[in-house]
Amino acid sequence: MEAAPRSEPAPLLRVEDLWVRFPGRMGVVEAVRGVGFTVGREKLGIVGESGSGKTVTGRAILRLVLPPGLVTARRLVFDGQDLLALNEAAMRGIRGRRISMVMQDPKFSLNPVMTVGSQVAEAYRMHADASLEEARRRTLEMLAAVKIRDPERVYRLYPHEVSGGMGQRVMIAMMLIPGPDLLIADEPTSALDVTVQMQVLAILDDLVTQQGMGLVFVSHDLNLVASFCDRILVMYAGRIVETCRASELQQARHPYTRGLLQSLPRVDRPVAELPVLQRDPAWQDAFP
Amino acid sequence: MIPPAIGDQRAGEVMPLSSGRPRHAWRAWLLTETPGSRAQARLGQAYVAWLGFRRNPLAMAGLTILVVLVLVAVLAPVLTHQSPVSQELGRRLQPPSAAYWFGTDELGRDIYTRILYGSRITLLIVGLVVVSVAPVGLLIGTVAGYMGGAVDVVLMRMTDVFLAFPRLILALAFVSALGPGIENAVIAIACTAWPPYARVARAETLTIRNSDFIAAVRLQGAGPLRIVLGHVVPLCTSSLIVRVGYDMAGIILTAAGLGFLGLGAQPPSPEWGAMISSGRKFLLDQWWVATIPGAAILVVSLGFNLLGDGIRDVLDPKQG
Amino acid sequence: MTDGAGARPRPRRAPARLLWLTGRELGSVALTFLGLLLVTFFIGRVVPIDPVLAAVGDRAPAEVYQRVKVELGLDLPLYRQFWLYLVKVLHGDFGKSVLTANLVLADIRRVFPATLELATVATILGVLTGIPLGVVAAARRGRGLDHVVRVVSLLGYSVPVFWLGLVGLLVLYARLGWVAGPGRLDVAFDDVVAPVTGVILIDAALRGEWEVFRSAFQHVILPASILGYFSMAYLCRMTRSFMLSELRHEYVTTARVKGMTERRVVWRHALGNVLVPLITVVALSYANLLEGSVLTETVFAWPGLGQYITSSLLNADMNAVLGGTIVVGAIFIGLNVLSDLLYRVVDPRAR
Numbered sequence: 001m002e003a004a005p006r007s008e009p010a011p012l013l014r015v016e017d018l019w020v021r022f023p024g025r026m027g028v029v030e031a032v033r034g035v036g037f038t039v040g041r042e043k044l045g046i047v048g049e050s051g052s053g054k055t056v057t058g059r060a061i062l063r064l065v066l067p068p069g070l071v072t073a074r075r076l077v078f079d080g081q082d083l084l085a086l087n088e089a090a091m092r093g094i095r096g097r098r099i100s101m102v103m104q105d106p107k108f109s110l111n112p113v114m115t116v117g118s119q120v121a122e123a124y125r126m127h128a129d130a131s132l133e134e135a136r137r138r139t140l141e142m143l144a145a146v147k148i149r150d151p152e153r154v155y156r157l158y159p160h161e162v163s164g165g166m167g168q169r170v171m172i173a174m175m176l177i178p179g180p181d182l183l184i185a186d187e188p189t190s191a192l193d194v195t196v197q198m199q200v201l202a203i204l205d206d207l208v209t210q211q212g213m214g215l216v217f218v219s220h221d222l223n224l225v226a227s228f229c230d231r232i233l234v235m236y237a238g239r240i241v242e243t244c245r246a247s248e249l250q251q252a253r254h255p256y257t258r259g260l261l262q263s264l265p266r267v268d269r270p271v272a273e274l275p276v277l278q279r280d281p282a283w284q285d286a287f288p
Numbered sequence: 289m290i291p292p293a294i295g296d297q298r299a300g301e302v303m304p305l306s307s308g309r310p311r312h313a314w315r316a317w318l319l320t321e322t323p324g325s326r327a328q329a330r331l332g333q334a335y336v337a338w339l340g341f342r343r344n345p346l347a348m349a350g351l352t353i354l355v356v357l358v359l360v361a362v363l364a365p366v367l368t369h370q371s372p373v374s375q376e377l378g379r380r381l382q383p384p385s386a387a388y389w390f391g392t393d394e395l396g397r398d399i400y401t402r403i404l405y406g407s408r409i410t411l412l413i414v415g416l417v418v419v420s421v422a423p424v425g426l427l428i429g430t431v432a433g434y435m436g437g438a439v440d441v442v443l444m445r446m447t448d449v450f451l452a453f454p455r456l457i458l459a460l461a462f463v464s465a466l467g468p469g470i471e472n473a474v475i476a477i478a479c480t481a482w483p484p485y486a487r488v489a490r491a492e493t494l495t496i497r498n499s500d501f502i503a504a505v506r507l508q509g510a511g512p513l514r515i516v517l518g519h520v521v522p523l524c525t526s527s528l529i530v531r532v533g534y535d536m537a538g539i540i541l542t543a544a545g546l547g548f549l550g551l552g553a554q555p556p557s558p559e560w561g562a563m564i565s566s567g568r569k570f571l572l573d574q575w576w577v578a579t580i581p582g583a584a585i586l587v588v589s590l591g592f593n594l595l596g597d598g599i600r601d602v603l604d605p606k607q608g
Numbered sequence: 609m610t611d612g613a614g615a616r617p618r619p620r621r622a623p624a625r626l627l628w629l630t631g632r633e634l635g636s637v638a639l640t641f642l643g644l645l646l647v648t649f650f651i652g653r654v655v656p657i658d659p660v661l662a663a664v665g666d667r668a669p670a671e672v673y674q675r676v677k678v679e680l681g682l683d684l685p686l687y688r689q690f691w692l693y694l695v696k697v698l699h700g701d702f703g704k705s706v707l708t709a710n711l712v713l714a715d716i717r718r719v720f721p722a723t724l725e726l727a728t729v730a731t732i733l734g735v736l737t738g739i740p741l742g743v744v745a746a747a748r749r750g751r752g753l754d755h756v757v758r759v760v761s762l763l764g765y766s767v768p769v770f771w772l773g774l775v776g777l778l779v780l781y782a783r784l785g786w787v788a789g790p791g792r793l794d795v796a797f798d799d800v801v802a803p804v805t806g807v808i809l810i811d812a813a814l815r816g817e818w819e820v821f822r823s824a825f826q827h828v829i830l831p832a833s834i835l836g837y838f839s840m841a842y843l844c845r846m847t848r849s850f851m852l853s854e855l856r857h858e859y860v861t862t863a864r865v866k867g868m869t870e871r872r873v874v875w876r877h878a879l880g881n882v883l884v885p886l887i888t889v890v891a892l893s894y895a896n897l898l899e900g901s902v903l904t905e906t907v908f909a910w911p912g913l914g915q916y917i918t919s920s921l922l923n924a925d926m927n928a929v930l931g932g933t934i935v936v937g938a939i940f941i942g943l944n945v946l947s948d949l950l951y952r953v954v955d956p957r958a959r
Contacts, residue, residue, distance in 0.1 A: 096867035108858040449643030454899030461933045465656045582771030589766035
């Protein structure tokens with residue numbers, strides 16, 4: 001999978017000094033601490049372990065962090081628009097239509113009592129003034145685009161009647177049907193079998209490249225992100241500790257990234273014992 | 289139960305909200321992450337629970353009401369010098385006034401006094417029912433859950449049967465066989481109130497039964513009785529307490545209903561439900577005779593409900 | 609690359625299997641009903657010191673006493689007595705009422721529609737108010753309206769129903785005259801409409817007797833509202849609780865990501881998922897109202913099953929009390945079964 005040509009001009013999304021705080025009974029938890037990055041029409045990977053803040057970052061971009069969570073940033077600009085300054089109605093216009101998100105497990109992220117087809121069609125009609133017929137037609141097209149072989153039949157199925165891979169493809173169809181410019185994929189293949197993962201990723205890659213979209217790929221799987229994305233951000237404890245191009249991953253400098261790399265098993269360099277990552281408390285405050 | 293662990297697992301620092309104060313030493317001891325003994329851990333948990341509880345104004349209101357109820361019951365002779373039972377027909381059906389704060393009833397008795405003494409009956413009934421029902425339900429539920437198999441099926445069938453009746457109607461049926469009177473009322477209510485506790489205990493037991501630490505204790509040679517009594521039962525108590533909190537208002541209302549029908553404490557006992565019933569005839573013109581006891585029942589039930597909600601919010605916040 | 613093979617075939621339940629499942633459940637229900645009869649038998653024969661006296665009342669003449677004693681087979685061992693009792697009950701023979709000297713079943717059949725009317729109107733009121741309030745409270749959790757709804761709902765759990773009825777009569781009938789007083793109808797209309805279903809509202813409407821309908825409505829509205837308040841409190845609380853957990857699910861986030869208004873997320877997506885368990889709750893609520901009606905009917909002189917049971921009780925008419933208890937218990941069980949079935953039918957996952 002090769003990197004699509006990047007557009008040099010203004011990035012789609014610019015994030016500067018993003019903080020997400022959750023006040024709780026025992027104190028304030030800071031999930032995201034001063035994160036900043038840009039995304040153009042490229043594939044950006046965000047890698048981190050559980051609790052690193054990567055998922056919350058994705059939600060914060062869409063302003064889906066629910067109270068009592070607090071999102072602040074020096075800049076959160078999408079295509080020239082300051083996302084933090086928009087009111088809720090305007091933000092709803094952005095969600096789905098301009099920025100979309102694919103979530104991890106279709107078992108949970110699809111509405112169990114609606115057919116999958118109607119859910120996709122609903123996504124279309126949210127932002128396009130279309131008749132039911134038109135929406136249905138578009139949905140079938142989209143289902144075919146994600147390589148579902150019998151769209152008519154699948155349209156009528158309920159989420160519990162489809163497999164994980166198919167469900168995730170439905171999810172992708174649903175999130176891409178309004179034609180957004182930026183897609184956030186939050187662990188899109190983590191809930192899938194390994195064999196199906198590759199297929200779904202290929203579909204995602206195809207569609208993203210075709211539409212010239214930007215993609216933010218959030219995952220805990222460093223290998224996967226390295227092979228799929230153009231650039232990589234490594235997050236730890238709410239901060240970004242490393243930024244690099246995917247091709248230059250092996251030259252990563254931060255000890256956390258190096259530790260991760262070393263603890264990944266490699267077929268071409270078998271080791272008797274895989275090193276375990278040793279955490280340095282100083283990483284909590286570091287930044288490159 | 290305790291809010292998520294502070295520090296290392298989550299991204300970022302956690303900053304405590306309160307700054308150092310004189311009680312800081314006690315707080316630190318209770319809130320420490322590394323308790324030195326089981327007792328310290330338990331006290332710490334209880335303290336955190338209390339903090340959460342205290343933050344809830346409705347729950348505190350409930351607690352206040354109940355404290356007042358207990359105080360009133362205990363201090364009744366101090367709070368009023370009149371007798372709840374002696375009749376004085378010369379002053380019957382007087383409206384509320386400075387002399388008789390809640391007025392007098394059809395036999396000339398001071399309603400305020402009767403309400404105060406009636407609180408004792410209320411507490412007695414609730415106390416007796418809870419004390420008899422909770423252990424029985426707990427026992428049945430844990431035995432059914434732990435033993436499984438035929439024992440479980442039989443016991444749960446029995447529980448289902450009792451749950452198949454509306455509580456009041458079954459209590460009525462019991463009372464009809466036993467005859468009126470406060471002891472019979474308590475028995476009748478108890479017979480109908482135990483099933484939910486058995487259900488809750490059984491559900492908890494089923495979750496716990498297969499866990500590793502039970503297996504460990506069994507490997508150490510503990511017999512089923514010891515396991516059930518020593519390990520399973522203590523773990524069920526918090527759910528049971530939540531359930532009790534829920535139920536108490538219902539028990540009061542059922543008891544009041546029985547009293548209203550004349551089946552609870554017999555006259556001249558100042559039972560609140562019975563007071564409403566006898567005041568019913570005079571409802572239109574001397575409304576206070578029937579209305580005020582009902583307000584008392586309402587306030588006490590409300591108190592129990594608020595308390596129950598508060599306890600549940602603290603012990604099982606997912607439902608809130 | 610990939611194909612429609614990713615879809616699981618929709619499980620086709622062989623009719624036999626469905627029958628087997630239903631058979632099992634019916635068996636379970638039958639067992640519960642058996643247990644019910646055991647309990648009532650126990651209350652009727654074992655608990656009282658003199659079961660004959662309990663059955664005939666203490667004013668019965670000696671011959672009746674003797675006859676019933678033989679009838680009850682008190683010399684037989686308990687299990688045989690129970691068997692006789694079981695057979696009688698399954699034939700609908702609950703014995704004779706001491707008070708009216710009718711068959712208890714006949715009496716119950718006469719009074720039941722009144723309770724049915726009351727409980728149904730109350731449930732409708734409860735559903736129409738409780739469910740929307742619960743949804744709104746969950747959607748605005750922690751804010752003003754949620755607190756108000758919670759308090760109102762909490763009061764519904766705390767207020768004695770019979771007292772509320774009395775207060776309602778005092779204020780809305782005696783002082784304000786907005787509703788009619790106790791009873792089902794103004795005395796003037798007592799026999800105007802021949803009973804078809806026994807439910808006066810329906811009977812009057814069927815015959816176009818609108819005066820009667822109006823009178824019946826004015827009489828039913830207060831007791832039904834009071835019972836409805838309890839139903840509302842329960843339904844509101846359950847709906848709120850269901851909605852709160854539903855709103856935590858991932859598909860709700862998906863819906864928001866699609867750009868949906870919060871209103872649509874709540875009412876179209878979350879509520880749709882909650883309707884299914886709500887059916888069970890509504891059935892349970894109906895059953896609970898049967899309990900509440902016992903006292904409400906006493907206060908409003910409503911000639912229904914509840915009042916029948918209480919007056920029988922006060923007259924020591926054991927047969928009638930137990931008969932009524934069995935009927936109510938059977939209805940309870942029936943409603944549970946019904947709600948289970950409805951659940952199956954409505955939830956796509958359970959088909």
